[in-house]
Amino acid sequence: MASVPRVVLSGFGVATPLGIGKEALWDALVAGKSGIVPIKAFDASSLPCRIAGEIRDLDPKNFIEKKERKSLRVMARAIQLAVVAAQICMDDTRLKKGETDPTRFGIEFGSGLIPSELHELGMAAVISCKNGAHDVDLKIWGEQGIPNITPLWMLKYLPNMLACHVSILQDAQGPNNTITESEVAGLLALGEAYRILRRGQADIFLVGGADSKINPLSMVRQAKFAILSKRNETPETAVRPYDLTRDGYVLGEGGGVVVAEVLEHAQKRNAPILAEMVGFGASFDRGCTGRGLARAIRFAMEQANVKPSDIDHVNGVGLGSPVSDAWEAKGIHEVFGLETPVWGLKSSTGNLGASSTLVELTASVMALHKGILPATRNYFTPDPECPIQVTREPRPVTKPYFVKIGFTDMGQCSAIVCRKWE
Numbered sequence: 001m002a003s004v005p006r007v008v009l010s011g012f013g014v015a016t017p018l019g020i021g022k023e024a025l026w027d028a029l030v031a032g033k034s035g036i037v038p039i040k041a042f043d044a045s046s047l048p049c050r051i052a053g054e055i056r057d058l059d060p061k062n063f064i065e066k067k068e069r070k071s072l073r074v075m076a077r078a079i080q081l082a083v084v085a086a087q088i089c090m091d092d093t094r095l096k097k098g099e100t101d102p103t104r105f106g107i108e109f110g111s112g113l114i115p116s117e118l119h120e121l122g123m124a125a126v127i128s129c130k131n132g133a134h135d136v137d138l139k140i141w142g143e144q145g146i147p148n149i150t151p152l153w154m155l156k157y158l159p160n161m162l163a164c165h166v167s168i169l170q171d172a173q174g175p176n177n178t179i180t181e182s183e184v185a186g187l188l189a190l191g192e193a194y195r196i197l198r199r200g201q202a203d204i205f206l207v208g209g210a211d212s213k214i215n216p217l218s219m220v221r222q223a224k225f226a227i228l229s230k231r232n233e234t235p236e237t238a239v240r241p242y243d244l245t246r247d248g249y250v251l252g253e254g255g256g257v258v259v260a261e262v263l264e265h266a267q268k269r270n271a272p273i274l275a276e277m278v279g280f281g282a283s284f285d286r287g288c289t290g291r292g293l294a295r296a297i298r299f300a301m302e303q304a305n306v307k308p309s310d311i312d313h314v315n316g317v318g319l320g321s322p323v324s325d326a327w328e329a330k331g332i333h334e335v336f337g338l339e340t341p342v343w344g345l346k347s348s349t350g351n352l353g354a355s356s357t358l359v360e361l362t363a364s365v366m367a368l369h370k371g372i373l374p375a376t377r378n379y380f381t382p383d384p385e386c387p388i389q390v391t392r393e394p395r396p397v398t399k400p401y402f403v404k405i406g407f408t409d410m411g412q413c414s415a416i417v418c419r420k421w422e
Contacts, residue, residue, distance in 0.1 A: 007197045008421060010271035011093025011259030012209075013085040017252055017349050021088055025359070026366045028347060028376045030394075034236040036250050036350050041214045049228035051235040052214050053252025053350025055081075063087040068169060074155050075165060076114050077253065081355070082162040082210035083169060085255030088169060089206060093259045093271055094378025097171050100269070106174035107167040108193040110209035110354040111159035114147075115218040119135045120156075139373040151337040154385075162210055174202045181273035182405035183317070185209050186256060187357035187414040191280040193260050194416075203265040208257035210354025222251060227321045237378050241344030242390050243357040244383040256358030275365045278401075279304030279417035285331070288324070288411050293331030295382030296413040297403060301335075304401070304417040308336050309394025312399035313373055313391070315364045317407060318344025319351060324409060329386035331413075332405070341395065342388045343367075347377035357406040361416065366403045368420040371397050372401050 014021065017035025018028035028035070044050040060080040061069050064087070072080060090096070116160045124145035130137050134301050160178040175196055179188045186209025193205040213222065222228060229248040231238035233340060259271075266273055281299025285292025301307070302394040314336065317328050333340060345360050346352075352359055367373045372394055379390045400420040407413040 004198050005200060006263040007194050007260055007277045008263050008266050008273045009258050009260055009275040009277060009365065009418065010266045010273045011089045011095070012365065013087065013089025013092055013257040014359050014362055015055060015058065015085045015088070015103050015255040016352065016359055017055050017079050017254065018160050020058065022092065022362055023367060025363060026370065029363060032375065032377060034377060036235045036238060036349055038235060039214060042216050044219065047219055048223050048230060048382055049250065050232045051250055053239060053250060053352060054214055055253055058084070060084050064169065067146065071165065074152050076112070076156045077212040078114050078210045079161050079165055081212060081255035082109060082208055083165055085208055085210060085257040086166045086170065086206055089257040089259055094268070102171045102352060103175040104174050104203040105172040106161045106196060106205040107172045107176045108189040108195060108205055108207045109163040109166065110179045110181065110189040111162050112180065112185060112211050112354045114157045114159060115215040116157055118216055119151055121149065130302050130375065149160050159416045166206060166208070172206065180330055181412050182408050183351065183353060183356055184408050184412050184414050185354040187404065187406040187416060188282065190258065190260060190358065190416060191282060191414060196281050197218040197260060197262055204259065204261035206257055207260050207358070208255065209358050210255035211355050212253035213251035213353055214253050219251065227323065229320065232379045239320040239346060239350065240378040240380065241316070241320050241347050241348040241376055242379040242383060242386040243331055243379050244326060246320045246322055248348040249321055249346065252352045253347065254352035254355040256355040256357055256362060256376045258358055258362065273421045274369060277416060282414045284410040285413050286408065288327045290327045290334060291329030291409065292411060293405065293407060293413045294334040296415040297335045297405060300403065300415040300417045306401055306417060310399060311340050311398050311401050311403055313341045313343050313364070313402050315360050315402060315404040316342045317405060318346050318376070320346060326385040328407065329388045333387045338387065340389065340392045341373065343373055343391050344376045357404060363402060365418065367397055368400065368402065373397055
């Protein structure tokens with residue numbers, strides 16, 4: 001009976017509010033920098049939350065071949081971030097298009113709801129409203145509104161377009177799928193790629209997630225329904241993961257892509273392997289109690305054949321939400337108690353949506369190889385409702401494994417165990 005292929009991580013591409021590329025991200029984390037700033041992408045002065053993890057001065061044209069740049073016109077911001085992160089990842093793993101069998105080169109992406117730009121729907125909406133924003137005349141909408149919408153409008157905002165554009169630009173003709181599970185989407189995409197590789201149905205994957213919530217439509221919706229921080233005057237200390245004084249999270253934007261490939265394939269092309277993925281688990285935490293999250297972690301650790309004492313740290317979610325941080329901490333505590341350090345990055349980046357988990361996983365892989373785990377920003381006062389050991393100060397990495405977790409506010413949970421490659 002043939003052995004199950006081992007899966008390694010051999011390339012990392014990130015576009016974040018802290019910097020572009022894994023080294024820039026790492027340097028900012030070690031320096032204790034924050035990427036949360038007052039919003040400049042649009043006028044946010046009337047919103048209750050006017051800060052975000054915003055990426056500034058990023059030109060996607062610099063990451064796409066000149067002959068293909070026209071495709072940027074049909075890419076929303078999230079898609080552009082996916083394309084940028086994917087190219088950075090290809091460069092990082094030292095793989096050029098055409099150097100591997102395209103039919104065994106897969107794409108898995110996590111995505112969320114991509115909000116439309118106001119100018120693309122605004123005129124059609126205004127024309128169709130007779131007596132105010134809630135009085136839409138469908139006859140006028142059909143006759144006059146729709147003609148004001150560009151025919152390719154929808155192609156900019158479909159969640160599967162991240163994977164589509166990346167596969168076209170990188171000539172990846174293997175398995176291709178999109179997971180639309182908001183904040184946990186990237187981790188679930190990596191789990192699916194892991195299973196496909198272990199079944200022998202592909203050699204290599206670009207696995208990613210990208211998202212941008214810095215958009216008027218998205219920010220208004222989130223302001224009404226999400227628990228966002230109101231610390232607009234002090235953006236650098238606004239997000240406080242697991243802290244007693246936390247008041248909500250902050251939205252952001254980013255792209256995170258990793259190369260997952262079969263070990264033999266990576267060795268054959270002399271790829272720069274940094275980690276091995278050794279376990280994956282997923283579950284549903286009905287009621288958001290922490291018990292379902294604990295199950296996902298245990299599934300992943302059982303597959304990896306490791307114990308809690310083998311784990312150097314847990315890379316948590318740490319939204320800074322009074323509600324979710326508490327049940328997350330209970331789930332972590334159920335497995336690890338107070339013995340394993342928990343690291344939270346969103347106080348440095350904001351909530352990067354579908355890209356969060358893979359950006360954060362990249363940071364933990366870097367921590368294994370750099371030998372140090374940076375501190376969690378803005379953890380000031382322990383909360384009895386969060387019974388975990390949060391990294392308050394930088395500490396040495398002493399063990400070769402970490403666990404990365406993710407979940408949504410509806411309770412979809414996932415966990416991945418990675419081992420340092422030596």
